[in-house]
Amino acid sequence: MAVKLSKRVNCVGDSATIRLNDVANRLRLDGKDVINLGVGEPDFDTPLFIREAAKRAIGDGDTHYAPSLGKQRLREDIADKLREDNRIDASPKNIIVSAGAKHIIFMAINALLDGEEEAMLFCPAWVSYEACIKLAGGRVNWVKTKEEDAFQPSDLQDKINKKTKLLVVNSPNNPTGSVYKKDTLKMIRDLAIDRDLYVISDEIYEKIIYEADHISLASFDGMAERTITVNGFSKSYAMTGWRLGYACAPKEIIGGMLKIQQHSVTCAASFSQEAAIKAMEGPQDNLKRMVEEFKRRRDILIEGLNSIGIRCVRPAGAFYTFVDVSKFGGDSNAFCEKMLREGYVVMIPGYAFGPGWEKYVRISYAAPLEKIEEALLRMEKIFALGKQK
Ligand SMILES: Cc1ncc(COP(=O)(O)O)c(C=O)c1O
Known part of the structure; x- marks a missing residue:
């Protein structure tokens, strides 16, 4: 029987961010060294005292x-x-x-x-x-x-x-x-x-x-x-x-x-x-530490992007940067595809965020610093970019 979904469901696409995360997980299962800069979640664990509170609640029924x-x-x-x-x-x-x-x-x-x-x-x-x-x-x-x-x-x-x-x-x-x-x-x-x-x-x-x-x-x-x-x-x-x-x-x-x-x-x-x-x-110091670490990563990511010729606005909040990659030829979909297939680096193409952003990619820095640095090296290598002044 041909399934007929509602018009409302048919008019929305899937979530590009969740789909690309799934691709990253599959590549990881195949043993690839995937760096996921597509993620929308902190790479830190929930603080222990919060986890303990949930355990206690479950224990108490x-x-x-x-x-x-x-x-x-x-x-x-x-x-x-x-x-x-x-x-x-x-x-x-x-x-x-x-x-x-x-x-x-x-x-x-x-x-x-x-x-x-x-x-x-x-x-x-x-x-x-x-x-x-x-x-x-x-x-x-x-x-x-x-x-x-x-x-x-x-x-x-x-x-x-x-x-x-x-x-x-x-x-x-x-x-x-x-x-x-x-x-x-x-x-x-x-x-x-x-x-x-x-x-x-x-x-x-x-x-x-x-x-x-x-x-x-x-x-x-x-x-x-x-x-x-x-x-x-x-x-x-x-x-x-x-x-x-x-x-x-x-x-x-x-x-x-x-x-x-x-x-x-x-x-x-x-x-x-x-x-x-x-x-x-409870205490809020975990948050403070997490924000300090995001800031450190942001600065290194932005400097790294600048040094390979990608200029962008320094983001003042969240853990993403949105950058124009048109100088590498093609649209950002092709850029992300190449980064994923050849470098095992996940980034999200701009089209996912609305019309007119096909030249941009979203890079998340909710990933450990060494992974961000490695992703920059892979990007440099894949696109044969020389360090630029
Ligand atoms: C702007 C924005 N709003 C809302 C959400 C949803 O967050 P939650 O995990 O609480 O559903 C996200 C998650 O990525 C987000 O980026």
Whole structure:
């Protein structure tokens, strides 16, 4: 029987980042010395005291359904954090916890968008926003940013139309590592209020930041009532496998998301939430060490790229750099293919992050320093690049 999938599913592609990770794992199983610079997760282990908390919870029988909104103590901790770190006027009634920030974004978009309505995405954009919008039946209004503006969006007024309902903002940004300046955020704030738009502010890389300051959009005047602030534990606490993310939003939007949660995943895993409570209430020095190490790697990667003639913006946050590789001929798909097949180095081609980025690749530096250095050597060799001044 010919299988007929829904139109909604047929109109989204698979996730290029997850697919390339799978290819890397297969090559590794074949005994190849693969260097994965495609990954979107810290290469550090979850701190021991957090793992111990989950073990204790399981030992104590905390293995049942948790409240759908999330455990009360965790939601209180999150509200405290948002008030203290982000200057967002939050209380537990504004918080929902779910199985990863990705599912939080999926629920937020589904709670807000109707068919034919549009969400504006600043491009290049993280791979899953477009899919979430399309799966909700909505449309994407792509707005391209420019490398020469350090990938900060601008001139948005005339790109809004009657169907635009939602802006999706992501700072620090995946894939560019750009951190939006206060002026950029203020411009987005003015636009959202002037044109009566909702904003999803994905702040998952908030703590992985170097020379810049993170400012939450919901802390601007008039924004709390129209902003869904998204965050989670995957990046700051190296807890990708625990599947824990959260949103802070007006309680009506939380109510909409709750319905989706109740009819999909029910709740986030109970013992993962115990671990998250420990992560928030315990010492934060692991995070500090992790960020210092990312910064060291970033600097070496950027210097290495420069020395082989690849110029790029020094990213101020997250653990990615987004670089133009057109000087090597062909598009970035061909570049990534060559790096993978001949050098066993995984990088993500720019097309995965939206239209118009076919010349770029995303390089993640969530890999040990010696692997980054080795990947640069392989790149130099494959493309026969001489050191350039
Ligand atoms: C920008 C961005 N938002 C959200 C997520 C999802 O994170 P989680 O692991 O919490 O689902 C990611 C993960 O790569 C991301 O890069």
